[in-house]
Amino acid sequence: MKTSMERKNLYGYIINSLMVVALGVVYLKQMNNTTDDSLWNWISLGLIVIILGMLTTVFFILRVQLKAKKKSEEELLKSQKLLHSIIENTTNAISVKKINGEYMLVNKKYQSIFEAYEKDLIGKTDHDILPEELADKYLDADLEAMKLGREIQVEEIIKQSDGEHTYLSVKFPLFDISNRVYAIGSISTDITERKMIMESQKEADTFFNISIDSLVIASNERFLKVNPSLSDLLGYTNEELLNTPFATYIFPEDIEMTKEAIKKLEGGVNLVSFKNRWICKDGSIKWLSWNATSDTATGTLYAVVRDITNDLLLQEENERRMNDLYENQQKLNMIIENISDGVLVANTDKQVILANEVANELFGIEDDSKISIDFSGHFKVLNPYEGKVFPVQNLPAELALEGKITNDIDVLLLNKETNTIRRVLLSGRPIIDNENNIAAVVVTIKDISRYKRLEAELERKDQESRRRIGFKSDESQSEKKE
Structure with missing residues (x-):
């Protein structure tokens, strides 16, 4: 069994004390047996007492030191266990x-x-x-x-x-x-x-900074992060945009509706194509379109921004052109419908895309697309002087598709169903687009049947009148001379 240092100290103290006591007893006996050198004997006894006292003092000092050492070892062991536990876990x-x-x-x-x-x-x-x-x-x-x-x-x-x-x-x-x-x-x-995560963040930052669209991270009052695209778009430096409330740059009339939109965002409603106006550093005004969402837990707003100023200007221009075109179309339709001639407009595929009321009545068809531009589906086109079929390639529509202009081609239209004949004058001309290509052709049909009938009637009445007044024709006078 291993003896502790404290016990060893105690045993040593007891043994040494017994030896000193024994020495003291011996000196006392000597002192009683002799009277010689009594001073030295008392001195020896005093020294023995002093030694005994010192031993006692050393014992208690060592005891205190041993207790302190034991406590220190316990604390050290505790610290070692704690350190070991930390290291291992x-x-x-x-x-x-x-x-x-x-x-x-x-x-x-x-x-x-x-x-x-x-x-x-x-x-x-x-x-x-x-x-x-x-x-x-x-x-x-x-x-x-x-x-x-x-x-x-x-x-x-x-x-x-x-x-x-x-x-x-x-x-x-x-x-x-x-x-x-x-x-x-x-x-x-x-x-x-x-x-x-850092690499991913680095890639995200790279994407954020090189994006063509403007990317924004913001609170409800300030920009927290913007990419260079927004700075380039508005003309302000990155520091100006980040250090100033963004309402400073919004067109005054659009501030209130922007605040309302931000409230919706904070409520968890995403914004899609929200439009407002911003004042650029050079004083110009730009329309921006915002697609935005928010983190409702932190209140952070995330947005993709696009400049739609040119798009809106182009849209306005297109609307203006469409309005002008519609107005012109209405005027054209009014003009076409109110002229006395039949009018046909056909595309390059020879498909009729517009016919006025006179033309519809002439063909007996209300559906414009069912009218044939060369009349072949409805009439037999004849030469009025020879009675022969008029060549299709010489009709105004065919010539207009070749870029030629024709005026007043005299033909007879024989209706295939009723066998009635109309005498008409046909004219044609091409419609040229901006690239100088033929986009469509226009054919006008002037019905002169009535005029020809009136002309024949006048001729007939003139001949009757001449006979009544005894007017002799050149032929009769020639016969008389002979």
């Missing part, structure tokens, strides 16, 4: 190596990285468990910390079962009581996920 990988590279201490996390038990690592070096190139790199970092005499930070990449992990390692020298380096400590933190 931390998520950081911790190791201590001798200056020759041998492992003195590794925690569970460090063991898990290399998939080894503590007994498999203690006493080994990095060259025993890692590829040479990687082990040399770790050794260089350890030597650097040792040479500088202070902590350093290095990134270390370790290949594990689930892939490569990046660790941020803090390496630091450990000093003995002589202030000499005897070991190198290392605390490594897995920053793989953090590094991925």
